[in-house]
Amino acid sequence: MIYGWRWLGIGAVFGSGLVGAFTAMQQPALEGRVAALETRVAGLESRAPLASPAVSESYSITGSFLLRQALPGEPMRDIAPCVGINGYGDITVGLEVVVRDGSGNVLAVGELGPGEWIEEPRASEVAALDFNCLFPLRVDGVPRVPFYGVSVGRRGELTFTFDEMVANGWEVQFSIGENEN
Numbered sequence: 320m321i322y323g324w325r326w327l328g329i330g331a332v333f334g335s336g337l338v339g340a341f342t343a344m345q346q347p348a349l350e351g352r353v354a355a356l357e358t359r360v361a362g363l364e365s366r367a368p369l370a371s372p373a374v375s376e377s378y379s380i381t382g383s384f385l386l387r388q389a390l391p392g393e394p395m396r397d398i399a400p401c402v403g404i405n406g407y408g409d410i411t412v413g414l415e416v417v418v419r420d421g422s423g424n425v426l427a428v429g430e431l432g433p434g435e436w437i438e439e440p441r442a443s444e445v446a447a448l449d450f451n452c453l454f455p456l457r458v459d460g461v462p463r464v465p466f467y468g469v470s471v472g473r474r475g476e477l478t479f480t481f482d483e484m485v486a487n488g489w490e491v492q493f494s495i496g497e498n499e500n
Contacts, residue, residue, distance in 0.1 A: 375462065376462065376463045377459075377460050377461060377462055377463075378461045378462075378463070378484070378489050379457065379458065379459045379460075379461065379489060380416075380418060380427075380429070380456075380457070380458040380461055380469065380484070380489050380490070380491060381455070381456065381457050381489065381490050381491075382455075382456050382490045382491035382492050382493070383453055383454065383455055383456060383492055383493070384410070384431055384453070384454040384456055384471050384493040384494075384495070385437075385451060385452075385453050385454075385492070385493065385494040385495070386403050386407055386410050386434070386451060386452040386453075386454070386495055386496050387451050387494065387495065387496035387497055388403065388404065388405070388407060388450060388451065388452070388496050400412075400433075400434070401433070401434030401435055401436045401452040401453075401454070402434065402452065403452065407495070407496060409472055409473065410431075410452070410454070410471075410472065410474070410495075411431070411434070412430075412431055412432060412433045412434060412454070413430050413431065414430060414431045414454075414471060414472045415428055415429075415430055415471075415472060416428070416429040416430055416431065416456045416457075416458050416469065416470070416471050417469070417470050418458050418461050418467055418468070418469050419467070419468040419469075419470070419476075420464045420465075420466060420467070420468075421464065421465060421466035421467075421468075423468070426461055426462055426464065426467070427458050427459065427460045427461045427462075428458065429456060429457050429458030429459065430456070430457075431454040431455070431456050431471065432454060432455040432456065432457065433454070433455075434452040434453060434454040435452070435453050435454075436450055436451070436452060437450075437451040437452070437453050438450060438451075451496075456471065456491070456493075461489075463481060464481065465480065465481055466478065466479070466480055466481070467479045467480075467481070467484060469491050471493055474493070474495055475495075477491060477493065479491070
């Protein structure tokens with residue numbers, strides 16, 4: 320590549336009447352420098368290109384999933400793990416949390432952590448309690464996209480923009496079920 324340029328360049332100089340600028344002694348020195356540069360360039364071209372580090376932004380979504388369920392009887396925390404019952408039997412530790420982009424493509428998958436019983440007094444009955452179950456959730460490796468849909472199992476999807484996720488500190492809160500509070 321440079322070889323053709325070298326001869327063209329030197330020929331152009333000699334053809335332009337600037338022969339006095341290159342004496343017979345200077346031309347071999349110039350040709351030697353050009354040859355050395357060509358060798359260096361050829362060596363650089365033969366090397367594998369340097370791998371640029373992949374700069375990939377990824378985020379972790381954290382938050383909670385609150386299952387509100389009114390249950391009769393004794394405080395549940397003393398007799399059973401925190402899980403959904405009746406129509407909420409699918410809600411338990413390990414339930415998938417899926418993050419999708421605006422086109423519905425799966426970006427990342429996480430899960431619910433172990434639930435914790437939360438007892439809340441009912442407004443209508445002093446002695447009765449609602450036994451709500453609060454599950455932590457986490458999804459790692461979420462890439463940057465304009466829109467996100469976050470779903471827990473088959474329980475619907477919350478949607479957010481990238482800016483909303485940043486403003487919320489990458490935290491989401493789900494709540495499902497009813498009680499009398």
